[in-house]
Amino acid sequence: MADKRMTExxxxxELSSGMTIGIGGWGSRRKPMxxxxxxxxxxxxxxxxxxxxxxxxxxxxxxxxxxxAIYPFCSLDSIPLEPHFRNARQSxxxxxxxxxxxxxxxxxxxxxxxxxxxPSRVGLGSFVVDRQPEIKTVVSPYDDGEELVAAPALNLxxxxxxxxxxxxxxNGMYLNVDPYMDDLVAMAAPKTxxxxxxxxxxxxxxxxxxxxxxxxxxxxxxGVVEAPKGAHFTECVPxxxxxxxxxxxxxxxxxDPELWAAWKAKYLDCGxxxxxxxxxxx
Amino acid sequence: MSISRADYCVIxxxxxxxxxxxxxxxxxxxxxxIGGRVARExxxxxxxxxxxxxxxxxxxxxxxGAVPDKIIEAWNPYRSMxxxxxxGRRHVMMGASQMDRFGNQNFAFxxxxxxxxxxxxxxxxxxxxxxxxxTSYWIPAHSPKVFVEQVSVVSGIGYDRAAELGDWVRxxxxxxxxxxxxxxLDFGGPNHALRVRSVHPxxxxxxxxxxTGFELVVDGDVPETRAPTDAEMEIxxxxxxKGVRKAEVPD
Numbered sequence: 277m278a279d280k281r282m283t284e285x286x287x288x289x290e291l292s293s294g295m296t297i298g299i300g301g302w303g304s305r306r307k308p309m310x311x312x313x314x315x316x317x318x319x320x321x322x323x324x325x326x327x328x329x330x331x332x333x334x335x336x337x338x339x340x341x342x343x344x345a346i347y348p349f350c351s352l353d354s355i356p357l358e359p360h361f362r363n364a365r366q367s368x369x370x371x372x373x374x375x376x377x378x379x380x381x382x383x384x385x386x387x388x389x390x391x392x393x394x395p396s397r398v399g400l401g402s403f404v405v406d407r408q409p410e411i412k413t414v415v416s417p418y419d420d421g422e423e424l425v426a427a428p429a430l431n432l433x434x435x436x437x438x439x440x441x442x443x444x445x446x447n448g449m450y451l452n453v454d455p456y457m458d459d460l461v462a463m464a465a466p467k468t469x470x471x472x473x474x475x476x477x478x479x480x481x482x483x484x485x486x487x488x489x490x491x492x493x494x495x496x497x498x499g500v501v502e503a504p505k506g507a508h509f510t511e512c513v514p515x516x517x518x519x520x521x522x523x524x525x526x527x528x529x530x531x532d533p534e535l536w537a538a539w540k541a542k543y544l545d546c547g548x549x550x551x552x553x554x555x556x557x558x
Numbered sequence: 559m560s561i562s563r564a565d566y567c568v569i570x571x572x573x574x575x576x577x578x579x580x581x582x583x584x585x586x587x588x589x590x591x592i593g594g595r596v597a598r599e600x601x602x603x604x605x606x607x608x609x610x611x612x613x614x615x616x617x618x619x620x621x622x623g624a625v626p627d628k629i630i631e632a633w634n635p636y637r638s639m640x641x642x643x644x645x646g647r648r649h650v651m652m653g654a655s656q657m658d659r660f661g662n663q664n665f666a667f668x669x670x671x672x673x674x675x676x677x678x679x680x681x682x683x684x685x686x687x688x689x690x691x692x693t694s695y696w697i698p699a700h701s702p703k704v705f706v707e708q709v710s711v712v713s714g715i716g717y718d719r720a721a722e723l724g725d726w727v728r729x730x731x732x733x734x735x736x737x738x739x740x741x742x743l744d745f746g747g748p749n750h751a752l753r754v755r756s757v758h759p760x761x762x763x764x765x766x767x768x769x770t771g772f773e774l775v776v777d778g779d780v781p782e783t784r785a786p787t788d789a790e791m792e793i794x795x796x797x798x799x800k801g802v803r804k805a806e807v808p809d
Contacts, residue, residue: 302636347680348680348681348682348683349679349680349681349682350680351679351680356679357677357678357679361677362677365667365673365674365677366673366674366675366676366677367673368670368672368673371672372671374666374671374680374681375681376681376682376683376684376685376686377636377640377681377682377683377686378640378643378644378683378686379685379686381637381640396644396686397686397689397690397726397727398644398685398686398689398690399685399686399689400685400689400715400723400727401685401689401712401715401719401720401722401723401727402681402684402685402688402712402713402714402715402719403666403671403681403685403711403712403713404681404685405685406712407671407711420726422724422725422726423723423724453611453612453613453633453635454611454612454635454636455635455637456635456636456637457636457637
């Protein structure tokens, strides 16, 4: 029986510069932040990040890891605009592919189903299609002959997701009200690494909630990292809410380079997840 | 009970949903949230509404004060929301950083796509919403900076762009109303240009015209936005006992 347990640093060792990495969660909710921080501390560069983005994309932009960002938004939810991402955009330091939220979903689904695109009307007439040559249209081969958007497959090299509970074999379960698109993110990549709040014996996994919440099967995952408070400072209810005070401090650090250097020294350069938890008082 | 400007805005929002029947009303923002719930509690009882997250709830969630237990009708995570939108069973009310006369909306960013002067929200769901379900807009600060001749980039598509797309889009694209702190606009002008539908009491037609960066269509005598009924005022007070709506639109 495969034991897929590993550490954040083991995950980073499986990554390489130039990869396209998909990240689960939504805005500032249930983001695999311990994995994101491990990437931020690494030597990796020129990454393409695809995400319903929040501080995952912001932090990786602030640490110079991102060549290209694929996203429908980048928000901290209670702080609507992610300030580190704004800095990166307004300084022109990242390439972008701007997608509608639904087009992003279709892109993940297309990649998961191994088709090059899924037809849709989403994006027609907007910047998404009209001013981004990467997004193409297709004419329906049926009698209607309608021109549709060919939502391109978001083929990821690696996916990173965070679940509430999991087992050593790589099964995972969410306990909050929304699975977001995490199972699709996982299926859109040939390799998915999942962090979880707690690893439990497989025979206990189903006891944590309804079976419908057991959304991640081991078919989808290549590694599982036990990371209590691994989504901090993003929301991970019912285990913990968003750490709003911490998030404010993170957002404020975008205001000038000195503040950012201090934040980075304190919370990133301190070391791995265990050290981070000590420094952040978790 | 005195009626504030914010209350007229609430009624302007509520009226957007009149006649919608059993579809999802999805007003985003404080005054929109109150307005949608007022519509459901008074003249559109079959509207389906969310709790702002992943649940559809039968009772009204207040925007301030104590929150009652939710009466859950259905589970509606983000992925299900796209099923609702793409099946056309929804009327969304979004915001806008910029809007032109035909309702092209931008809240993504301003300036060069490679290096915007101001990065805003991104595309969010605006391109898909405007093509797939009915859309209204809420603009809390009506000004020439918002209502512009030309938007920097198009996130939500307007009538001129929809007209250039296929028959299906032309048939299904509908921008209903644009409610602002000054009045209510609709797309009843020539070629679906923005027109003043009503002004809130205390606002003149000249004021709303001069606060708009393009020529707003004025069609005959412009009425005042109707006042909330006593019953509607009771609902508004119950949904917002602390009056946070008045912070969004002061008198």
